[in-house]
Amino acid sequence: MDTILTLSYFVIFSMLGYLTRSGIQGLNTYPGAPFHGLVWAQVCGCAFMGFLQTENVMFPTDSTNKPLLLALTTGYCGSVTTFSSWMLEMFLGMGNIEPSYTRAKGDGFLSLVSIFSITLLMAFAALLYGKRVGSTTHLWTIKSHRLLRPFPAKTHTAVRIFLSLLAVCFYVGAALYTAFSTSYAHRKFGFGLVFSPIGALLRLYLSLWLNKSSAYLPWGTFAANILGTLILSIMFMIPRICHVSDISRSVLYGVQNGFCGALTTLSTFLNELHKLPDKKAYIYGALSVFVGYALVLIVDGSTAWGHGYTVEYL
DSSP states (O other): OOOHHHHHHHHHHHHHHHHHHHHHHHHHHOOTTTSSSHHHHHHHHHHEEEEEEHSSSSSSSTTTOOOHHIIIIIIHHHSSSSSHHHHHHHHHHHHHHHHHHHOTTTTHHHHHHHHHHHHHHHHHHHHHHHHHHHHHHGGGGGGGGGGGGOOOOOOHHHHHHHHHHHHHHHHHHHHHHHHHSSSSSHHHHHHHHHHHHHHHHHHHHHHHHHTTTSSOOHHHHHHHHHHHHHHHHHHHHHHHOOOOOOOHHHHHHIIIIIIIHHHHHHHHHHHHHSSOHHHHHHHHHEEEEEEEHHHIIIIIIIIIIIIIOOOGGG
């Protein structure tokens, strides 16, 4: 029954995470924006992840509702943040392949360094800030009355059934919304909702299979981030080298932002970096970024500079 409860939570919170990321990114994408809109989604997701790591009132260590906490951290925060889109943004900043503008030689490298540094530093600072705020929740009182209350350690059977039905309704509703949408903008958004739980659940099981306590590095998160980055780079390339229909384009968008966005995570990645010993943290961080960026560079770079992107397909 705990497995069903965990799956139900993950379906719900991964979809909410995708909605949060899309909303924050959309609000912060406008002409003249100082940063890419995705940066703020990464910051919010990492801050909430840090908060949940140290919060001890709603989730006391002796009676934690583990399925809910796992869904909030790995499911929701992991879906709000994304590693693969960060790698793609770094490539686009460096590659100088956008038809709308060109950069002088050397500016691409500076753009690469800026996107890498700003995202990493802001997200990591948000994670640490969230941990700091979370550690103070026992002080949140008004006239000796606590503002927060602990979640029940166990979930009642009726609540479990309700959550399972709610997860099914969420997913079926998203599928029906996508199937009957006639607008490209609505359809691509719907496909993102449909694919996001699949990506989040795959990341969960990769972590369960590979993130063993005896492992040298968190290979589960590494595998999820690298696999998602590879798929994203391929999905990004396809509509730029051949003609695709609006429905196919919607599916590709859903795979990129829904499946790959939920399969890869920056918040868990940074939280693991923070917990690892210094030597392992440097190895893990460098290996993840190097392999992830190299994949995007090989797949999309070789296509853009070798085959060439067809502008009318963009």
